[in-house]
Amino acid sequence: KSKIKNKHFLTLDTYSKDEIEYLVQYAIKLKDLQKKGIPHRYLEGKTLAMIFEKSSMRTRVSFEAAMYHLGGHALYISRDEISMGKRETISDTANVMSRFVDGIMIRTFGHHIVEELAANASVPVINGLTDDYHPTQVLADLITIYEKTGKFAGNKLVYVGDGNNMAHSLLFGCATVGIDCTIVTPEGYEVHKDIMEKAEEKAKKSGCTVYQTTDAAEGLKDADIVYTDVWASMGFEDSAEERKGVFRNYQVNEDLVKNANEDYMFFHCLPAHRGEEVSAEVIDGSHSVVFDQAENRLHAHKAILAALLAD
Numbered sequence: 001k002s003k004i005k006n007k008h009f010l011t012l013d014t015y016s017k018d019e020i021e022y023l024v025q026y027a028i029k030l031k032d033l034q035k036k037g038i039p040h041r042y043l044e045g046k047t048l049a050m051i052f053e054k055s056s057m058r059t060r061v062s063f064e065a066a067m068y069h070l071g072g073h074a075l076y077i078s079r080d081e082i083s084m085g086k087r088e089t090i091s092d093t094a095n096v097m098s099r100f101v102d103g104i105m106i107r108t109f110g111h112h113i114v115e116e117l118a119a120n121a122s123v124p125v126i127n128g129l130t131d132d133y134h135p136t137q138v139l140a141d142l143i144t145i146y147e148k149t150g151k152f153a154g155n156k157l158v159y160v161g162d163g164n165n166m167a168h169s170l171l172f173g174c175a176t177v178g179i180d181c182t183i184v185t186p187e188g189y190e191v192h193k194d195i196m197e198k199a200e201e202k203a204k205k206s207g208c209t210v211y212q213t214t215d216a217a218e219g220l221k222d223a224d225i226v227y228t229d230v231w232a233s234m235g236f237e238d239s240a241e242e243r244k245g246v247f248r249n250y251q252v253n254e255d256l257v258k259n260a261n262e263d264y265m266f267f268h269c270l271p272a273h274r275g276e277e278v279s280a281e282v283i284d285g286s287h288s289v290v291f292d293q294a295e296n297r298l299h300a301h302k303a304i305l306a307a308l309l310a311d
């Protein structure tokens with residue numbers, strides 16, 4: 001029986017090193033079963049509700065495919081359909097939905113919405129992205145790092161860009177499993193202070209380092225993995241033009257990656273904007289592993305779903 005059955009998956013902060021490593025290995029096993037055509041219908045008769053208050057391609061499609069592969073059913077619910085918090089309270093939605101389905105995946109704005117939903121749901125709630133965190137993406141990233149390098153400790157990941165949901169979840173994920181993590185942002189776009197402090201504690205425990213700087217060349221030194229994300233996340237579109245100016249010198253391009261290790265790998269959670277946060281040469285070049293990384297969303301979600309929902 002899974003040790004994390006019925007646990008919510010809201011941030012990686014509440015997952016131990018053992019639990020994250022378990023999910024990574026479980027995902028790799030499920031990926032192998034899928035590639036060999038061996039059925040793994042561990043969620044027969046189970047239903048997942050998927051609430052999307054923001055756009056999505058990868059998260060939506062991979063969660064739905066994951067439920068199908070596992071023998072269960074996924075239900076897509078858009079923001080306008082249920083108008084959570086307007087048509088009825090978040091807690092009423094959580095209470096009633098818990099009586100219909102076996103798990104709830106939600107992508108929304110404020111992280112407090114996911115917390116309130118989870119506090120009132122009697123089934124596991126999975127965070128499919130909030131303004132502050134994107135933990136399912138980082139689980140897929142850890143799977144990719146493990147597959148490509150065979151280890152966690154001994155790798156250095158450098159994230160260049162906005163101190164956003166991706167930066168926060170990467171800090172928690174890396175610090176927990178022992179990957180050195182540096183966050184490079186322009187001044188004024190750093191990660192939340194309390195998240196950095198928590199990551200520092202985790203890093204101390206796992207024996208790695210976390211660090212933040214505004215100097216891209218300094219931060220990228222010895223980078224094994226160079227990671228970037230959009231400059232203006234969903235919900236922050238109003239500041240997109242202003243950000244183009246602020247982030248201009250932080251574009252991950254051939255010049256910038258000269259500061260990283262020669263055999264660095266390029267990661268991006270996607271969707272990407274060529275010519276903004278990353279040049280076409282880098283994202284479409286030989287160091288880029290973005291599509292392997294995206295594929296691992298499917299396997300990550302299968303591991304999460306099976307571990308939290310299977311009997």
Ligand code: CP
Pocket residue numbers: 055056057058059060129137269270271
């Ligand atoms: N990376 C990611 O979460 O992609 P979507 O926004 O398309 O789901």
Ligand code: NVA
Pocket residue numbers: 129134164165166229230232233234269270271
């Ligand atoms: N930081 C981005 C990630 C998209 C997957 C956003 O929140 O829009």
